[in-house]
Every structure is written in C-alpha cells, then in structure tokens.
Amino acid sequence: MKRCFRWLFPALFLLAAAAMIWFLHLFVKVDRSMSLIDWTSAVRVLPDGAEEPVFFDSSSNTTDLSGTYRFTGTLPEGLGRGSLLFETTGVSLSLTLDGKDIWQSRADMPDGAVQMAQALIPLPGDASGELSLTCEILDSSMAILPPLVRFMPADLDTIETTAFANRGAFPAGAAALALILVFGIFLLGIARKQPDWSLIPLMLAMFGLIIFQLAQLEGSYFLAPGLAALLSRQEVGVCVFTLLLLYLVMNRKRRFWKYLGISASWSAAALLISYGVSCLLGGRLAAYLNELPRELQSGLYSGLFYWLTLWLSFVCAVISAYSVLSAYIHQETRTQRLLLKNHMVTESYRQLKERSAKSARERHEIRHQLTALSCLCQKKDYQAAEALLEKLIQDYAAKSPLTFTPNLTVNTILQSAAEKARQKGIRFRASARIPEELSVPEADLCTLLLNLLDNALEGADRTPVSGNRFLSIHIKLVDCYLAIKCENSFDGYLKKGPKGELLTVKEDTLSHGFGCRQMEEIAKKYQSVMLYQIPRDGVFLAETALLLPESQST
Structure with missing residues (x-):
C-alpha cells in the first residue's frame, strides 16, 4: 500500500498541475480569428447593363482595369457577431446581403496619403446569406481587385490583446508566487537560526525571470524605452541561468539531487504524455516541439531557454520548501520526544526522592523498634519481645513492593x-x-x-x-x-x-x-x-x- 501511495501522490500532483496549466491556457489562446470571404463568381457590368463573366487568379493592383465589377460570395452561418473589413481607396462600392443594401461608399486617394482607406461594417448577430459587392474603379493604380473582404469577429482586438498580456503575466505571476514562497522559507530559516544562504541566488533568479518575461513582452508599454531594452537583453536570461547554477552548486546534498532527478523524470514523462495527446488532437504543443529542432539550428533558443529556466526555478523552490518542511517536522518530533523523555526522567527522579525519604523514615523507625526489642530481651520479657518481633515481620510484609x-x-x-x-x-x-x-x-x-x-x-x-x-x-x-x-x-x-x-x-x-x-x-x-x-x-x-x-x- 505504501508503494502504491508513493507513486499515486506524485501522479495526482502532476495531474493537478496539468489541469491548472490547461485551464490557464484557455486564457492565452484565441479561438476566433479573421476569415476571408471567398468570391464564387465575378462579372463585369457593361454600360448597357449586361454582365460579362471574368476570372481573377488573385487580388492585385492591375493598372489596365476599368469599369464596374460585381462579385458574389456567401457569408457562412455560425460566424457570430462581427464586422466586414475591406479597403475602399480608388473605388466606389456598394454592398448587399441577400439583396438588401447594407453599405455604400466612394473613396478617392487624397494627395500625400500613405495608407489605404478601410471600411468596417458591423453585421447583425448570426448574419449569413449571399453577399454581393459592386465596385466601380476610380483609380486603377490603387484599386484592389477582387476586393479583399474579411470577417472580423467582435472584440477580436481586445481578445488578442488580453491573450497576449495573459501569456506573459501567467508565467511571471507563477514565478512571483514561487519567489514569495522561497522568501518565506528563507525568513523561516533565519527565525530558526538555521538560514539557508543558497536561497539568495534562487530568489534573485526568480526575480530575474519575472522582469525578463514582462520586459520582453510588455516592457515597451509601461517602462522607459532604455530600461525596457536593457531588461529585455539576452544577458539577463544568462544571468538568471548562472544564478540557478550557483544555487545548484551550493546544494550538493545527495537528497536534493535525488529529488531533482525524480522531478525531472516525472516532468519528462508528463511532457511526453502531453505531446502524445497534442499530436492526437492537433494541438500547438506538438507543433511547437516539432519545430523546435529547426529553431535551435537557426539559433532561436530564447524560448526554450526561458521555459527550461522557469521549470528549474519552480522545481528548486518546491524541493527547498519540502526540505525545510521535513526538517521542521523532524525537529518538532525530536522536541516532543525530548519533552517526553525529560518528563520520564523528572518523574523517575521524583519517585527516587520519595523512595529515599521513605527508606530513611523506615530505617529510623526500625532503629527505634530494634532498640525496644533489645530492651525487652535485656529485661527477659520474651513474650513482649516475641509480639514486637511478630509485628515487625507483618509490617515488613505489608510494606514490601508487589x-x-x-x-x-x-x-x-x-x-x-x-x-x-x-x-x-x-x-x-x-x-x-x-x-x-x-x-x-x-x-x-x-x-x-x-x-x-x-x-x-x-x-x-x-x-x-x-x-x-x-x-x-x-x-x-x-x-x-x-x-x-x-x-x-x-x-x-x-x-x-x-x-x-x-x-x-x-x-x-x-x-x-x-x-x-x-x-x-x-x-x-x-x-x-x-x-x-x-x-x-x-x-x-x-x-x-x-x-x-x-x-x-x-
């Protein structure tokens, strides 16, 4: 049963960790994305109203095009709330959905303009049907044909921004919690007059992980440009790794390396299982690991380096916490046993004093009894002497320990x-x-x-x-x-x-x-x-x- 629990508890811990990572991962990915509307047919509208089919291999700025064109496509069902986005410069546009006009515009290219004008047309919820776009070319050097019409889900920009922020905040927050845990362990050691100085490089490494991740992803928004550039340098990551190596050198206990090896084995097994599941489901983890060798060959090792450093920091923090807790429990148990032993010694000493005092009283009493017996013998009062002797024998038998x-x-x-x-x-x-x-x-x-x-x-x-x-x-x-x-x-x-x-x-x-x-x-x-x-x-x-x-x- 003990062996079963020995394997069960680490498995449950890894399962809980995987479940928490999966839950947090839901807030760093964006399921919704921009989708391009495909045109199923295209015609050129002649001056007399007749339509002439035309074919386009791809969208481009073709200078020899002129006239009016109509493109027809389908707005699929199930897109949800959102808007249609497309460029309007150099054309006069008219957009209909199931024969109903939903938008009209004319946009010339202003002098000195660099970017093209765009239209963002909100659609009613769950809108679908036949989409028809009629465009008259005003400036063939700027008009894009066929028009690139994209469906943009509602709040996509906000969702992507939030997901990007969470992607940097979650690991940094986890490192911050681990830093607080290690700092608490360090203070506990000082309070117990057994400080673990090796925790100092570990705390510095975790602090470096926090600032490095946040500075790289979001430093340009909240920090001065020079400071953000400084904290985002790869040398910061190298310093973090060096501090972790220093921590490992300072913890040369066999028990620590045993726990580190066990943690590495369990983590590798969990990663392998996650990779298999990701392969079956077509997840991003499998795609990332498959592309990892190419990235390493190209010199792009910063992502892998960060995650390995973060993992090592967490494992070291957990091992340190476990070691301190075990030492504390061992000391408390030892203290309890010493208290019990001291109680037993004190009780034995008290009993010894009582027995010594009792023996002294009995010796004093016996001395008096023997003196009385000697007097009776000198008087030749043998009957009284025999009675006294019988009483002494009975008293001794009654006082003898069982x-x-x-x-x-x-x-x-x-x-x-x-x-x-x-x-x-x-x-x-x-x-x-x-x-x-x-x-x-x-x-x-x-x-x-x-x-x-x-x-x-x-x-x-x-x-x-x-x-x-x-x-x-x-x-x-x-x-x-x-x-x-x-x-x-x-x-x-x-x-x-x-x-x-x-x-x-x-x-x-x-x-x-x-x-x-x-x-x-x-x-x-x-x-x-x-x-x-x-x-x-x-x-x-x-x-x-x-x-x-x-x-x-x-």
Whole structure:
C-alpha cells in the first residue's frame, strides 16, 4: 500500500498541475480569428447593363482595369457577431446581403496619403446569406481587385490583446508566487537560526525571470524605452541561468539531487504524455516541439531557454520548501520526544526522592523498634519481645513492593503505577504473564507502557471520588504477539480530532498530547494498531498486540 501511495501522490500532483496549466491556457489562446470571404463568381457590368463573366487568379493592383465589377460570395452561418473589413481607396462600392443594401461608399486617394482607406461594417448577430459587392474603379493604380473582404469577429482586438498580456503575466505571476514562497522559507530559516544562504541566488533568479518575461513582452508599454531594452537583453536570461547554477552548486546534498532527478523524470514523462495527446488532437504543443529542432539550428533558443529556466526555478523552490518542511517536522518530533523523555526522567527522579525519604523514615523507625526489642530481651520479657518481633515481620510484609512479573522492566513500571494509584486513591489491578526477557526493546516497551499507564491514571483520577476509581492492566503472550489490555474509569469526556484521533484534554496542548502518538507509532512499528473503546459507561479501554520481532522476520 505504501508503494502504491508513493507513486499515486506524485501522479495526482502532476495531474493537478496539468489541469491548472490547461485551464490557464484557455486564457492565452484565441479561438476566433479573421476569415476571408471567398468570391464564387465575378462579372463585369457593361454600360448597357449586361454582365460579362471574368476570372481573377488573385487580388492585385492591375493598372489596365476599368469599369464596374460585381462579385458574389456567401457569408457562412455560425460566424457570430462581427464586422466586414475591406479597403475602399480608388473605388466606389456598394454592398448587399441577400439583396438588401447594407453599405455604400466612394473613396478617392487624397494627395500625400500613405495608407489605404478601410471600411468596417458591423453585421447583425448570426448574419449569413449571399453577399454581393459592386465596385466601380476610380483609380486603377490603387484599386484592389477582387476586393479583399474579411470577417472580423467582435472584440477580436481586445481578445488578442488580453491573450497576449495573459501569456506573459501567467508565467511571471507563477514565478512571483514561487519567489514569495522561497522568501518565506528563507525568513523561516533565519527565525530558526538555521538560514539557508543558497536561497539568495534562487530568489534573485526568480526575480530575474519575472522582469525578463514582462520586459520582453510588455516592457515597451509601461517602462522607459532604455530600461525596457536593457531588461529585455539576452544577458539577463544568462544571468538568471548562472544564478540557478550557483544555487545548484551550493546544494550538493545527495537528497536534493535525488529529488531533482525524480522531478525531472516525472516532468519528462508528463511532457511526453502531453505531446502524445497534442499530436492526437492537433494541438500547438506538438507543433511547437516539432519545430523546435529547426529553431535551435537557426539559433532561436530564447524560448526554450526561458521555459527550461522557469521549470528549474519552480522545481528548486518546491524541493527547498519540502526540505525545510521535513526538517521542521523532524525537529518538532525530536522536541516532543525530548519533552517526553525529560518528563520520564523528572518523574523517575521524583519517585527516587520519595523512595529515599521513605527508606530513611523506615530505617529510623526500625532503629527505634530494634532498640525496644533489645530492651525487652535485656529485661527477659520474651513474650513482649516475641509480639514486637511478630509485628515487625507483618509490617515488613505489608510494606514490601508487589512483584507482578519476573521481567524487571515491566515489574518496575507496574510497581510505580501501583504506588501512584495508591496515592490518588485508585484501585489498581495488574497481571503480567510474561517471561523474564522479551525481544521487544526496552525503550519501546517503556514508552508504550509508561504512556498507557499515565493516560489511564489521569483518566481514573478525573473520575469523581464517590465513583468507582480503578485501573486494570493485563499483559500476556499470545502465540507470537505481546497482548496488552488496559481499562480504567473516566468521567466520560473524550476530546477527538477531525480524523477521530484522541487529543489531550489539558489546556497546554503544545506541551502535552504526545503520548497517544508515541503509542501509535510503536504499535505501527510492530505491525499493530492502538484500539480505543468504551465497553460500558464510565470505562475506557485501550489495547494492542505487538508482533514480536523474531516473528516479523519469519
């Protein structure tokens, strides 16, 4: 299952990235374009009104033409809203659609004019039908025959301008977000007193990518001409690539290059799949990649260079973020374990002090008892001496610690829990049918049992004094498993997280709440889980079964 997730999550990430790129691509392409109206027939209108068919191979300025001509074509359906655009200089024009006049004009070429006059005729929505254009040549040196009539979709200029702006803004915006991410990572490292100085060239490279892309595509509109020309130079792209190389040199860790290789492999696979899909659909990606070798041979490498640099910047940013996050989680986990270990050491020290004080009191009491016994013997009051000696034996038997199991580690933990339960007025029962030696390492066994018993004691201690305050634990070997079952009374209140996991009920959640996670990690390590139940009102049950290490290898 882990191996499946190991491949599934990167695949889902690439799928999400491809979906986002596809979505953004919708805003950088223009599906609508200018279309030329084809003339299906052309006639010359004679002075008497008769029509003489004529043929034109192509549109041109032919100086020997004169007279009146009529061209007929079809305005296809489904063009949508738009306008007809054509040149009008040197001719007198009349345009009809399905026999209805929609436009008339006469345009002579003014003296000193450079460009030809044009007509832009708005059409009603979904207009279609037979289009007829009658033109009288006024100046054969300027008239274009047949007239080039184009259909211009509505708002085409605005759409093309927006698409062009988006084409430059989207990559620049993505680089800006990555720059902010890396800057945040850099500040986090400084706050943790572990700054990653290699992020400085990476941030500079990303900033260079932003200004280089925007300056090339839109710098002439918003920047001073000199500044736009400076930022658009190819040397800026070379500097960006050099900064990325410096970042790579400063990150010579094997783990970084491993992640970089994995990212490159996944990206290459995604590009190959996208290329195949683009080939099947006739997309622009396939056309671009097919033309790429010719562009490289011609020295046109700036586009490929930019996209490779942008990809490398993003990958480095993601790897840096992942590394910092992993280090942070590792440090937090280590801190939690140190806090738990410190708690255990403090608790052990407290118990040792209590036992030392108790032993001192008992020694002092025994000294008095022995003095009294010596006096009775000197007086030859053997009956009183025998009674005192019997009392000493009974007191020693009552104060001797219980022995739950021959396993020294488990027995010590159970004795400590029994003493805590006695001090809190909690009825304690324990059964541990295990051998003197176990294959489970003592560190794991101590962590599991100490957390389990501490939680059980806290739960039982929250039970009202008038209630049945108890703690019961049973440990035994069942085949190749170490079965542990712990029951305790509690007040019925449990705090759970969004995934159903148990949370600490203490106010200081940062310093507490690690016990359950520690137990679950150990149970998982030995092919098991921690099972929590409420078998009856006021009773909490926690149990697990650890697979012994020698059984895991068979």
